[in-house]
Amino acid sequence: MQLVRQKVSIRSYRQGGRASRPGAALVVLLAAALGSGCGVADGDASRPAAGQDARQGAAGALTAYVERVKKEHAARVAAARRWGLKQTPLTAPSPPAAKPEIATRKGFEVAGGASLPPVFTTVPVKEKVVFLTIDDGMEKDPDLLRMMSELRIPYSAFLSDYLIEDDYGYFKRMQDRGVALHNHTLNHRYLPALSYAEQKGEICGQQDKLEKRYGTRPRLFRPPYGNYNKDTLRAAQSCGIKAVPLWAAEGFPDRMEWREWDRDLHPGDIILTHFRGRGDWKGTMPDMIRRVMNTVTAKGYAVARLEDYL
Incomplete structure (x- = not known):
């Protein structure tokens, strides 16, 4: 006792x-x-x-x-x-015993979509935690793998096959470090312009690819550019998708961008960034992580593992 x-x-x-x-x-x-x-x-x-x-x-x-x-x-x-951080990242609390109930964010609904996977930008929690997600897979920077492992920062990857197919092994190494790999479509197309069948092909096709390469069929899906319609959510659901996390903030090497009017973080916010390097950014992926983590830590937040809350 x-x-x-x-x-x-x-x-x-x-x-x-x-x-x-x-x-x-x-x-x-x-x-x-x-x-x-x-x-x-x-x-x-x-x-x-x-x-x-x-x-x-x-x-x-x-x-x-x-x-x-x-x-x-x-x-x-x-x-x-x-790694040049201004402060040591804060430690996230233990995951909740009961996962929070996720609902579609107000204003993000589609007509007749009550039974479809929820679309959200923030997980409903009270603790000062946020979630880091990285999209697409273009840049394969080995320093990112080392940095995140040494700092023990959890993150989730949303991958498009046409960008990762030249080095599937990079993302296998990422998975071996405990990172969950999720669906960002086969070819990163603007989904609302496609038919239902075409959208299903993009989403289910990526489910199949990820399952074949990494042994798991993702439960989470992020539509390219954050754009979707009812057919997108119907197709995603038919492929086994349970939730559609978007984002409340976005990180770059030189700045943060905000969705909310107060330009600030809130408990449960999802942060988006991308697999990019100097060819697209004013810096490297470690530069981006420094910017994100300096912002998150200075505001009193820890980064938690998204999958532990969904």
Whole structure:
């Protein structure tokens, strides 16, 4: 029971009003655990009190947990310096036990589309977390893979086959690092100009390609340019798509762009960026990540894994 109580305390600390930093608070929790009745019973100092072994075992487990968290945080601090971030990224809270209910954003509906996959730009959460997504697959920068792994920043990739077919292996390495690969159509066409059958071919065809190459059939789909109609959502649903995340902000190496009037982040916002390099941008993909993470962290947010909330 003592171990259970301490786990709850740590979870409560990590899921407070903002994203958390490991460190002093965990040491306080450890001190509390060690001081909560771990002494011997009155009247007999020669043998442990009943339950003392269990309490000592719990304290040992907590000590090991604290040390692991401290080492992970130290590694992240060092990575943030190495990659030129202004601050160490905040740690996201544990994923919710019950996933939030996702609904289509007001104004993004299609007539008669109540039963179709929801289209949204923000996940309904209270914690200060946002979600990072990267589209298309044109640039295959190995520094991006290293940077995101060392910083432990989760992100999701929405891929178009015509841009990734020259190097499927790059995205397999990405998948092996825990990144979920999702559908962005075969050829990145403007879908509302296509027939239902043509849209279905673009979406289902990419489902088939991703399943063949990476062993998974995505549940998430993002239409090119963020444009869709009822046929798009019907076709996506027929291919196994469950949700259509768009975005509330977009990141570039030199700036952030905002959908909302207040030009700010909000809990649960989805951030879009692209696989691009100097040929298209004023910088590299690591430059873009620096811009995004400096903005996110300065505003008190952590990046969480989108798939844990959907």
